[in-house]
Amino acid sequence: xxxxxxxxxxxxxxxxxxxxxxxxxxxxxxxxxxxxxxxxxxxxxxxxxxxxxxxxxxxxxxxxxxxxxxxxxxxxxxxxxxxxxxxxxxxxxxxxxxxxxxxxxxxxxxxxxxx
Numbered sequence: 421x422x423x424x425x426x427x428x429x430x431x432x433x434x435x436x437x438x439x440x441x442x443x444x445x446x447x448x449x450x451x452x453x454x455x456x457x458x459x460x461x462x463x464x465x466x467x468x469x470x471x472x473x474x475x476x477x478x479x480x481x482x483x484x485x486x487x488x489x490x491x492x493x494x495x496x497x498x499x500x501x502x503x504x505x506x507x508x509x510x511x512x513x514x515x516x517x518x519x520x521x522x523x524x525x526x527x528x529x530x531x532x533x534x535x
Contacts, residue, residue, distance in 0.1 A: 426456075427463050485523075495522075 448456055458475070465471035485492040499507070511521045 423459055423463055427460060430460065 461475045462472065465475055482492070484490060507521055507525075508518055511518045514521065
């Protein structure tokens with residue numbers, strides 16, 4: 421399917437009551453999905469420099485925390501309510517966000533327990 425055909429199909433679907441464009445289409449994931457979505461946005465922006473600049477800005481994503489420039493790893497951890505409230509209160513008291521406080525705590529723990 422060409423980009424123009426895909427754009428036409430999506431525009432037709434958006435104005436219909438249909439739940440999907442075509443159920444036979446394979447769901448795209450990962451880099452393929454990002455590339456397809458970006459191509460659709462660029463096609464919709466046409467030659468509008470403001471829209472194209474916005475697309476470039478949005479596609480950059482969150483800034484990396486790593487000097488290498490690679491995407492930063494995201495951790496998901498569970499905590500007790502008391503620990504969560506204490507960490508959030510500490511972050512507010514220090515004028516930092518929770519992620520910064522947790523990164524500092526992890527780094528300090530590793531430094532203290534280095535073998």
